[in-house]
Amino acid sequence: xxxxxxxxxxxxxxxxxxxxxxxxxxxxxxxxxxxxxxxxxxxxxxxxxxxxxxxxxxxxxxxxxxxxxxxxxxxxxxxxxxxxxxxxxxxxxxxxxxxxxxxxxxxxxxxxxxxxxxxxxxxxxxxxxxxxxxxxxxxxxxxxxxxxxxxxxxxxxxxxxxxxxxxxxxxxxxxxxxxxxxxxxxxxxxxxxxxxxxxxxxxxxxxxxxxxxxxxxxxxxxxxxxxxxxxxxxxxxxxxxxxxxxxxxx
Numbered sequence: 001x002x003x004x005x006x007x008x009x010x011x012x013x014x015x016x017x018x019x020x021x022x023x024x025x026x027x028x029x030x031x032x033x034x035x036x037x038x039x040x041x042x043x044x045x046x047x048x049x050x051x052x053x054x055x056x057x058x059x060x061x062x063x064x065x066x067x068x069x070x071x072x073x074x075x076x077x078x079x080x081x082x083x084x085x086x087x088x089x090x091x092x093x094x095x096x097x098x099x100x101x102x103x104x105x106x107x108x109x110x111x112x113x114x115x116x117x118x119x120x121x122x123x124x125x126x127x128x129x130x131x132x133x134x135x136x137x138x139x140x141x142x143x144x145x146x147x148x149x150x151x152x153x154x155x156x157x158x159x160x161x162x163x164x165x166x167x168x169x170x171x172x173x174x175x176x177x178x179x180x181x182x183x184x185x186x187x188x189x190x191x192x193x194x195x196x197x198x199x200x201x202x203x204x205x206x207x208x209x210x211x212x213x214x215x216x217x218x219x220x221x222x223x224x225x226x227x228x229x230x231x232x233x234x235x236x237x238x239x240x241x242x243x244x245x246x247x248x249x250x
Contacts, residue, residue: 008208009035009215016206031202031212038198039219045115045194046181052120053180057127062157064132076128083125089186092118096190115187123180130172134165167238174231178224195219 009032010022022032063069063076083091095118100106106114138161146156166173188197199216203209 004211004214005208006211008206008211011206013205031206034202035195035198035212035215035219038193038195039223041187041192042181042184042194043223045112045119045184045187045192048116049119049123049184050177050180052116053123053127053176056120056124058131058162060124060128061131061135062162064128065135065161066153076132080125080128083121084129086122088119088122088183089189091122092186092189094118111187111190111192115184115190115192119180119183119186123176123183126176127173130169130176131162131165134169135161137168138164167235170231170235170238174228174235177227177231181223181227182220 007018010018010030012019013029013031013034019028019030022030060076060079063072064080066072086094092115095114096111099114100109142160142164143156146160151159184194185196187194188200191197195216199212203212206212
């Protein structure tokens, strides 16, 4: 029978003695506090990288649908193929070890920023593909309607095409939002104190691997479910009545 000792989370990280409060007191820090702090770093990395991915992905995805700008289309295609075909962990190492050697000014950039860039650029390629698919799923009449109203290309995308496209791609964006949270675990490779690094180090210090990894797993699941519910709420509120992505609308 599995014998769990959850009191490990109430142990002081220095003395390994169980303290009265699992949230610590004074200068004491428990493993529960450490884990919650690591959770905060994981959320910070994930949200920052997601914001970067959405901005870059929207720009690159839009570039790939510009009919009169083949140069921008090729540039967008190159971006997507480059960043989605290099493993994420390799990209983290490139940002952390290689680029500071090539660009000396990057030597003072905090590891947090480097990981956010690596994760954000990697995910932006996936978001760009979804934005492209969403725009191309719209009927040509949507584009022509904007042109008939006298919109410029930028205005047409801003007011007509992108708002419709984002409603179509919300389900895959939900998956990407959950994936970026899980992929943030690569930050342990450059010593950012996120959940995976906490689990590895705390497990070694306490020898209670099952309890530590169980706690980390619970936090991952809670966060993923919260993201799913938030995205489902947004999808419900922004759904266009009677619109079918497959048929481009009724």
